[in-house]
Amino acid sequence: MVRFTLPRDIYHGSGCLKTLSGLEGKKAMLCVGGGSMERAGFLAKAKEHLESAGMVVEVFFGIESDPSVDTVMKGADRMMSFGPDWIVAMGGGSAIDAAKAMWVKYEYPDITFEDMRKVFALPKLRRKARFCAIPSTSGTATEVTAFSIITDYSNGVKYPIADYGIVPDIAIIDPDLTMTMPQKVVAHTGMDALTHAIEAYVSTESCAYTDALALGAMRIIKDNLVASYSDEGNADARARMHDAQCMAGMAFSNALLGIVHSMAHKTGAAFADLGAHIIHGAANAMYLPKVIRYNAKESSALARYCNIADFLELGGGSDNAKIVKLVDFIDKLNDSLRIPHCIKQYGKDSYPVQEGFISTQDFSARLHDIAINAVEDACTASNPRKIDARTMEKLLNACYYDRDVDF
Numbered sequence: 001m002v003r004f005t006l007p008r009d010i011y012h013g014s015g016c017l018k019t020l021s022g023l024e025g026k027k028a029m030l031c032v033g034g035g036s037m038e039r040a041g042f043l044a045k046a047k048e049h050l051e052s053a054g055m056v057v058e059v060f061f062g063i064e065s066d067p068s069v070d071t072v073m074k075g076a077d078r079m080m081s082f083g084p085d086w087i088v089a090m091g092g093g094s095a096i097d098a099a100k101a102m103w104v105k106y107e108y109p110d111i112t113f114e115d116m117r118k119v120f121a122l123p124k125l126r127r128k129a130r131f132c133a134i135p136s137t138s139g140t141a142t143e144v145t146a147f148s149i150i151t152d153y154s155n156g157v158k159y160p161i162a163d164y165g166i167v168p169d170i171a172i173i174d175p176d177l178t179m180t181m182p183q184k185v186v187a188h189t190g191m192d193a194l195t196h197a198i199e200a201y202v203s204t205e206s207c208a209y210t211d212a213l214a215l216g217a218m219r220i221i222k223d224n225l226v227a228s229y230s231d232e233g234n235a236d237a238r239a240r241m242h243d244a245q246c247m248a249g250m251a252f253s254n255a256l257l258g259i260v261h262s263m264a265h266k267t268g269a270a271f272a273d274l275g276a277h278i279i280h281g282a283a284n285a286m287y288l289p290k291v292i293r294y295n296a297k298e299s300s301a302l303a304r305y306c307n308i309a310d311f312l313e314l315g316g317g318s319d320n321a322k323i324v325k326l327v328d329f330i331d332k333l334n335d336s337l338r339i340p341h342c343i344k345q346y347g348k349d350s351y352p353v354q355e356g357f358i359s360t361q362d363f364s365a366r367l368h369d370i371a372i373n374a375v376e377d378a379c380t381a382s383n384p385r386k387i388d389a390r391t392m393e394k395l396l397n398a399c400y401y402d403r404d405v406d407f
Ligand SMILES: [Fe+2]
Pocket: 140, 192, 196, 261, 280
C-alpha cells in the first residue's frame, strides 16, 4: 500500500489570495515573517479578506528565517490564549514551517518538542483548527508538504517535523506575492524546486503519481526559471515557477528526497562560524550534478535519469550521453543564475568567486564529521544508490573541488 497525501484544496493563479474571504470560521491567527508581506500590502489584504469572511483576526508577526523552538512556543502560547479555528501562514518557507509547529503545540499543549520530532507519529490534528498556507517564495513548497524544519539554537541543530497530519488543508499559490522576490532568491528557490523534482523522481519511494508531478515540474522549470530570474517583471514566468515548485513539492512530500538534500542539510550551517551559510538552494544546485554522476552508476537510477533527459528533450544518443546532457543542462542553469559550480568557489554572498569563504583547510578539517552526519540524514534512506561515510567524503570532496565523480 502506498499513501499519497495532498492539501484538500489548492488554489492557484493571480489574485487567488481573495480565496481567504470564503473561509468559514470564527477566528483566524495570521502568522507572517518579517516586513516584506506588510510592505507589499499583502498582510493588510489577507487580514481584510479574512475579516470579510466574518472572522476576528490576530496577527503573529516576526517569524525569523530558520525559525527557533522559542518562536514556535511563543506562537503556540498566543494561539492558546486567542483560540483560532483557522491558522493562516503567509510568507517564505520559514513562516509556514513555524506556524505548522505552533499548530501542533496549540492542538496538544502538553506535547514537547522532542515528541514532535518523532517521525510520522504525531497525534491527530484539527481538533481545534485547520491550516491554510500562502507561500511568497517559489521553492520550499511547505504549503503542500508533510514537513517543517525547526532549529534548536541550544545545540544549533535543525530538526525536521514529519507527519501527514501537518499537510495544510488549503494552499493558496498566488504568484502576485512572488513579484517582489529578489533575484537571488528566485535563483536559489528555483534550483531547490528543480532538485526536489529530480530527487523525487529517482527516489526509491517514487510512484506513478509522484512521477507525473515531478516530470511536469521539471518541464516548467526548464522553460521558465531563467526568464523568471533575468526578467524581473515577467509575471507569467514567475507564475509558472510558483506552480512548478508546488508540483515538485507534491511529488517530494510523497516520494521523499535523496542525498543532494542530505549534503545540503549538513553543509548548510557547518561553516557558519566563518561568516556565512551555504544557502540551501545554492547547495542543492552545486551538488545535484555530482550526485547524478554518482547515482547513475546504479542501473535503475541511470534509467530514471535518462527518462528525465528524454522528457526534457536534452538530446544524447546513448545512456552515457544523456547523463552528460543532463549534467550539462544543470551546470548551464547554474551559470545563468550566477550560482557557483563548487563549494571552493562559493563566495560569502553566494556568488561565484575564485577562492570562496571556506578554505581547503577548513573544509578538510570538518569533512569527516559532515560526511557522517550526511549519511545519517533522513533523506539518505530514499536515495537510489546506497552510500557509506567514506564514499560520502569522496562525494563531498568532488562537490568542494568540482571534481569528476568516477566512483
Ligand atoms: Fe529543498
